[in-house]
Amino acid sequence: MKIICSKENLLDGINIVQKAVSTKTTLPILEGILIEADERIKMTGNDLEIGIECYVDADIKRPGSIVLNSKMFGDIVRRLPDSEVLIEVKENDSVIIECENSLFEIKGISSEGFPSLPSIEKEEGIRISKKILKDMIKQTIFAVSIDENRPILTGSLFEYKSGKLTIVSIDGYRLAMRCFFSENTAEGIDRSLVIPGKTLNEIAKIIQPVDEDIYIYAAGNQILFDMGNCIMTSRLLEGEYLNYMGIIPSEHETKITVNTKDLLACFERASLVITNEERRYPVKLDISDDLVIITANTEAGNVREEIRAEMEGKKLDISFNHRYFIEALRVIDNEMVDIFFTTNIGPCTIKPMQGNDFAYLILPIRK
Amino acid sequence: MKGSMRRVVFLIDMNAFFITCEMSVNPELKGHPAAVAGDPKNRSGIILAANYDARAFGVKTTMLVHEALSICPGLILVPPTRGLYERKSNEFMQILSRYTPVIQKNSIDEAWLDLTGCENLFGEPVQIAQMIMKEIMEELDLWCSIGISENKFLSKMASEMKKPLGITELWTHDVKTKLWPLGVREMYGIGKQTEKRLNEVGIITIGDLASCNDKLLGDIFGKYGHELKLLANGIDPSPVDPAPKGETRSISRSTTLSRDITDMEEARTVLLSLAEEVGEDARRNDFRGRTVSIVIRFSDFKTITRQKTIVPSYLTKDIYRTGAELLMDNWDCRRPIRLLGIGIANIDEDMPEQISIFDVNSELPDEVKKEEKLEKAMDEIRSRFGSDKLKRAKLLDGSNKSK
Structure with missing residues (x-):
């Protein structure tokens, strides 16, 4: 095998297939990237759970194939100058990597033992x-x-x-x-x-x-x-x-409508006094009279946040792991959300005001 | 109710427990001198428990097998039956629990009962003791001695006074006549070393201890000296403590291997059998551990402990999986291991409880709940038929089994 490929293309391919290369295995070949040259080069990583194949444009001088240790090959290519890279397989699976004034000769592994990706018919996709x-x-x-x-x-x-x-x-x-x-x-x-x-x-x-x-x-x-x-x-x-x-409740006792970003900011600030052991220190929500009071008390300090919310139903005191709220609110783009509560030991669900594009259900903490 | 009610505390002591358990499942042993020995074939093994026929010849616990055989040539030796004693112990605890829920298990073969105020229910203390002894004999074919008093210390002392099958009352007003003439070594809690130090300052009998100068005792034993003097006077305010739920802080098991091992599979098998015991104990106590820890002692006696936090669990599967992970991360199979241990702990009971989806949706199919059902069913079978009756397939292979 003998190929010439730009460093940029080569590295793009490596970065992708490396995600499927095993880092801890007893089989050295699974720590490698399979390189096959035909009309283009095809790189493959396979840790037997995930497999990735990636095609990269290259000038193929002589078709062939080889397996190179993923870490070494990746580290070498990453540090090469932005130029054309020549890769050539010599006798005994020894591989030349050449770029401008750099010349490597590293040990490759014969491609025969490389496990092939499962074959899946591309139909009814x-x-x-x-x-x-x-x-x-x-x-x-x-x-x-x-x-x-x-x-x-x-x-x-x-x-x-x-x-x-x-x-x-x-x-x-x-x-x-x-x-x-x-x-x-x-x-x-x-x-x-x-x-x-x-x-x-x-x-x-x-x-x-x-x-x-x-x-x-x-x-x-x-x-x-x-x-x-x-x-x-x-x-x-x-x-x-x-x-x-079946898990998302269809009924609720309390409902609030609130600005997503403002509520997120409240939780994020409240989380600042919870330095560790989030399971020990829940954030408490006190919902009454169109107002949500959010508090957290830890050994490091206390915080109290107030936020206006449109409210329906019963007053409620409920505690949560702040991270569950923060992670959900961060990925919601809607300006306003509805939050439906059942009881202070039952699920609460964050939903859009219209439609049902998403639902984030969170179980509270019993204090 | 006028004044404070007199406390009534029993200590039930199973007589020659291991060997009577063996006799109850193997009646041919009855009427012959017999003993449980750690390894009957090994002449330098030790006697773990001898029946009263053997004791008549002078056979004692911890005696070497060949010594015992030389004074009692017809002695029948049996190896310990794994699981039998725990099962019998659970069974006699079951009988005791018919009388009161306030039971403190002191060891596998003895327990305290607080029967304060139960006279109206069951009769005078001695009558209650007779009922208990009868039920244990008839239902379990086991013998016990019962000490009756108003606190734990005196009931324990009383139970020692007449064995086997004795019922002894030792009330505070009997202390002077029944307790004080005894040597200090007879006192529960005093061993050889303490006896020696007491004798050195002229304290020979429990009576001497009861009237001893506080300062002298304080100088020798500190705070413990004061407690000893109170006990010698028959005073013990400690409650019969049934170790309420949530009190448990940790459960662990360890075993010294019969030979040093360097094989991962073998080590994992040992760990699984230990995890099984820990899990069983944990489930019985409804105790879920937040951390799993393992102990590895290498052949050079260097010992390491490693631990990992888990989602609180009492399942053998979780305990074993986490333990095996820790073992693999911390052992290269090169250094020979002589002891392995595994345990779960829950340092913090006050942690607020995060509610799970499975708590609020009981109808959800859940593998963890399935596993829980399975393991509890296994516990049930074991407690009925003995722990040897049901084993994980992994633990069956004789070549991998380490005893």
């Missing part, structure tokens, strides 16, 4: 705008559970139903749900998948917030994201996801 998908993931990913004792909750539900895409994350203490409906920017057949949180994190990093489309295919317990010059595959989580519709 879901099409959606990259920007919208990226936003939806960011708006729900923080509520994915990290508790391995409930494996299904370490992923997000990805539900596609007659043109409507819904993503739901539940970590046991809160729920984040986002919907998107558009006949123009999304299409596909009805599906319900549970995608690991790690996969969604990586895909959100890779996709650019642009008005191009991404295609999503699923077969068996695998999913494939097709981004044009780059594809990503991942294992899906098996098992039944929780019935999220």
Whole structure:
């Protein structure tokens, strides 16, 4: 194999496929990037959970393939001058990397042992705008559970139903749900998948917030994201996801309508005295007479915030982990939101004033 | 009610507990000298418990096996049956709980009962004691001695006075005649060392201790000296404390391995069997740990402990998983391990409780709840049929099992 490629293109490819390269494995080949040269070069990373393939334009002098240690190859290319890079495989899988006045000769690994990505037929896919998908993931990913004792909750539900895409994350203490409906920017057949949180994190990093489309295919317990010059595959989580519709209460005792940014700012300020152990120090909400009083008392100090809110229903005293509110409010773009409370030991739900594009449900803390 | 009611405290002591448990499941041992020995085949093993037929020959607890055989050649030796004593212990606690909820388990084979005010319900203290002894004999085929008094110390002293199958009353007005003539070593809580130091200053009997100069005692033993003197006078205000829920701060188990190990699978198997015991204990006490810790003692006796915070749990699965993770992160399989331990702790009970979605939606399918049901069902089976009856498949493989 002998290729010439710009450092910039090479590095773009490396940065993407590195997200699927294993960092702790007993198999050295899994710590490598597979490089295959044909008409273009194709780079592949595969940690057996997630696999990424990325095409990069290059001048192919001689086709072939090799596996290079991802960390060393990445570190070398990153520090090369912005110029053309020559990569040539010599005898015994030894690899020359040359750029201007730099010349490396590093050990490669024969590509034969590199595990291939699962093959997933590209049919009956879901099409959606990259920007919208990226936003939806960011708006729900923080509520994915990290508790391995409930494996299904370490992923997000990805539900596609007659043109409507819904993503739901539940970590046991809160729920984040986002919907998107558009006949123009999304299409596909009805599906319900549970995608690991790690996969969604990586895909959100890779996709650019642009008005191009991404295609999503699923077969068996695998999913494939097709981004044009780059594809990503991942294992899906098996098992039944929780019935999220059943969790969101349909009735409420207290309702407030409040300015999103102002409420967020109150929580953020209140959090300043909670220096650690957020579970020990909840933020208290005192809701009465169109006024919400937010207080926090810790060993480090006290804070009291007041915010005007339009209120319906009963007065309420309720406590929360401030982080759950902050993370939800930060990803809501709507100027105003409705917040529905049940009891001081029951769920509360943040919803838009109109429509049902999102719901953020939070369970309180019993004091 | 006039004045303060007289307290009535019982100490129930199971006689020759381990061996009588063995006799209850193996009646052929009855009427013959028999003993439980740590390792009957090993001549330098020790006697853990001898029955009264064996004691007649002079066989005593902690005696070496070959010594015991030399004074009692017909002695039948049995190895300890894992799980049997815990099960029997739970069963006799069950019987005691018919009389009062105020029970303090002092060890596997003895417990205090506070029966203050129960006379109207069950009769005079001695009658109650007779009922308890009878029920334990008839239902469990076990023997006990019962000490009756108005506090924990005196009831314990009373229970020692007549064994086996004794019922002894020792009230405060009996202290002078029944307690004071005894040597200080007879006193609950006084060991060889304390006896020696007391004897050195001329305190030989409990009576000597009861009338001893406060300053002298204070100089030798500090605050403890004062407590000893109160006890010698039959005064013990400590309550029968049933260790209320939430009192538990930690539960742990450890084991010294029969040989040093360097194999991860083997170490994990040991950890699983310990986690199983911790989990069972935790579930019985409804105690969820916020941290899981492991202890590793290497062959050179260097000991490390490592811990990790978890979502509060009492499930064997969670305890084991976290422990195994800690083990893998902290051991390279090179340094031989001689002791392994695992435990859960909950340093902070006052932590406000974050409510979970599963608390408010009981109908949700939940793997954690499923696991909880499963493990509780396993506990139930074990407590009925003995802990050896049900094991995780991982713990069955004889070659991996470390005793």
